[in-house]
Amino acid sequence: MLSLLILAIAFAGVVLPVLAAAVAASRGAPDAAPAAPAPLGAAIPLAGLGLTWRRLRTVRTGRGERGFWVGDGDPARYTRAFRLAKGPLYEAGYSWGTAERSGGQVQPVCWEDPSQGDQVSLDAITAAEAALAADDVRIAEAETRRAREAELEAQLNGDARRADMEALQQSLRVKGWAWSRRKRDVAAALLAEKPGPGGAPRAAAAKLAREMVAEVDAAIEAVKARVASDQSHADWLAKAEDEDVRRAVHYATQILSDLDGDMASIENGVGWSKAHSHTGHVLAALPELSIIEATHALAAVWRHRRQVRPEFLRRIYGEQA
Structure with missing residues (x-):
């Protein structure tokens, strides 16, 4: 009797849910959806x-x-x-x-x-x-503030900066021989820079341009001072006292400087040698030569006399040429 009861219960446990599902389907009720497993790692934003x-x-x-x-x-x-x-x-x-x-x-x-x-x-x-x-807002506000300050500063100092850049261009044009290749490259990069706020050159660029021009001018003045104080060419002193000789040898330094476009960086026998290139260009750039400066010019041109026409050499050195 007990076994029959157990069998009935088991039969009811299997058949009754099936019958219930069939009844529900016949009535249009939706099936119960199976529970989906939670996606792996849903605890943090992907x-x-x-x-x-x-x-x-x-x-x-x-x-x-x-x-x-x-x-x-x-x-x-x-x-x-x-x-x-x-x-x-x-x-x-x-x-x-x-x-x-x-x-x-x-x-x-x-x-x-x-x-x-x-x-x-x-x-x-x-x-x-x-x-x-919040940090983006702070950065944007700081950039806006810096831009306003830069525009105001450019209005106040823009003319002075433009003058510095113009002085750089003038020095390169007139005294290019006194500029080393490295400095010329830096100067070219400064001049090629786009203007800053207000169309004015950047403050850092103008400052560097001003410093470089000052360095070149100081180097030229140092050569002139050395020439003026050097008495090693006293043997040319008598000739240098003649004004015509001074003018002629000055012109000769300009001829040799024109030939020395490479600033003696190439040993080609044209223009000044390395020993005289800087001094020769300085002397050629002077408006006129003093007696002491002319003695140095006489010595330098004499070392390079093969590049000067013989008739012009005789005007400078006389029959000695």
Whole structure:
């Protein structure tokens, strides 16, 4: 009797639900949907702070199980966010670490604590995004303020800066022989720069141009002072006292300087030699030669006399030529 009762109960447990489902279907009632499994890693946003988050594994730690995530992509925004909102991000498990296939490179990671629930991570991302937005506003305001200050400063000092750049162009044009190749390259780059606020040259460019012109002028003056104080060419002194000789030898220095376009950087037997190039160009650029300066010119031109026409040499050196 007991076995028959058990069999009836079992039959009812199988058949009755089937019958109930058939009745429900006949009445148009929807079937009960099976429960879908929770998506893996739904506890943290899969995209946030400029990165795509990827779950690697579950790790058992001394504080319980943690889901270990890595953030793929450019970490620039995450870096800023971590600096601005480190507290809430760190509390939600976000930090920096290494992972497989990263070659030991530190990258954004997240140690997800399932016991905290989704909201902790969402709140951390929201706080970080708010901090980034506030920082963007601060940066934009600072840029606007700097731009206004630069425009005002250009209005006050623009003319002086333009004068510095014009002086640079003039020095290159008139005293180009006194400029080294490196300085000429720097000067060309300064002159090619786009103007700053208000159409004025940048303050740093104008300052460098002014300093370079001053350096070249100082170098020229140093050569002139050395020539004036050097008495090693006293044997030419008597000839240098003749005004016609001074004019003729001055013209000869200009001829040799015109030939010396390479500033003696190439040994081609044309123009000045390396020993006389700088001094020769300085003497040629002077409006006229003093007696002491003419003695140096006589000595220098004599060393390069093969490049000067014989009849012109006789005007300078007489029958000695």
